[in-house]
Amino acid sequence: MTKTKWTLIIIGSIDLLLIIMHLFSYYFLFLKPTGYIIPIAANIIVLAIIAFRHPRINNLLVVAGVLLGTAIMLIFAFFIWIGENSYKKIDSPHNQQALVVEYRKFTLGETTYYYDFYKTKYGLIGKELSDQSIQIMIQGRENPEGSNPEEILGMDNSEWVTKRIMRFISFEGTKEIHLDSDSNADSTQSTPPNY
Incomplete structure (x- = not known):
């Protein structure tokens, strides 16, 4: 096999792996903050290089494809940027x-934390x-001054109850996250906060 075929097999395999992982709700956590911008950019670059080297493909089509792919990638990056997702391990x-x-968080009169x-x-x-996703909505007058999403969920005061249960003392009360995949019951139990 030629280098071009091997390159296409490798890039196709990576794409297939990412699609299968996404279908089963698995993610490469280092790619999560950028969405799939890095794999998309890698696909555009590799396919453009292969197309430029191929004698039967018009270079004008390659340039148009690169420009279209870059435009799509920039629009996707804009939506990721305005989403302002943050991560804490x-x-x-x-x-x-x-x-x-x-x-x-999203603010419009009240603030909703996701x-x-x-x-x-x-x-x-x-x-x-x-x-087990959690959504906490706080009315504008109830929202504590200078609060951030970490404080609203109580990430700094979180505790591991067992090896597989994490407990947060949130603004709305106690929230438990079960790391077992078989616990489909109401895992985000809530009790009023003790202030």
């Missing part, structure tokens, strides 16, 4: 796994705990 004292919290959770063992690949 909370390691388990049991040294078995960690919880990565993806959070953002939290998504990913369990990970080594910090490279994370499984989304999609059934």
Whole structure:
């Protein structure tokens, strides 16, 4: 096989791996803050180089494809930028796994805080705990001055109840996140806060 075919097989395999991982709610956590911009850029660059070297492909089509791909990538990057997602990793004292919290807020009269959770063992690949996302909405007059999403969820006061249960003392009360995939019950239990 030629270098071109090997390159296409490698880039196609990486793309297929990312698609399969996404379908099963697994993610490379280092790619999560940028979405899929790095793999998209790699695809555009590799395919452009291969197309420029191929004698039967018109270079004008290659330039048009690169420009179109770059425009799509920039629009995608803009949406990621305005999303302002932040991430915090909370390691388990049991040294078995960690919880990565993806959070953002949206303000329009009241502030809504969104939290998504990913369990990970080594910090490279994370499984989304999609059934345990938390949304906390606070009216404008109730929102504490200078509060940030970490304080609203209580990330600094979080504790590992067991090896697989994380507890947060949030603005709305106690929230528990179960890292077991078989705990589909109401995992974000809530009790009123004790102030």
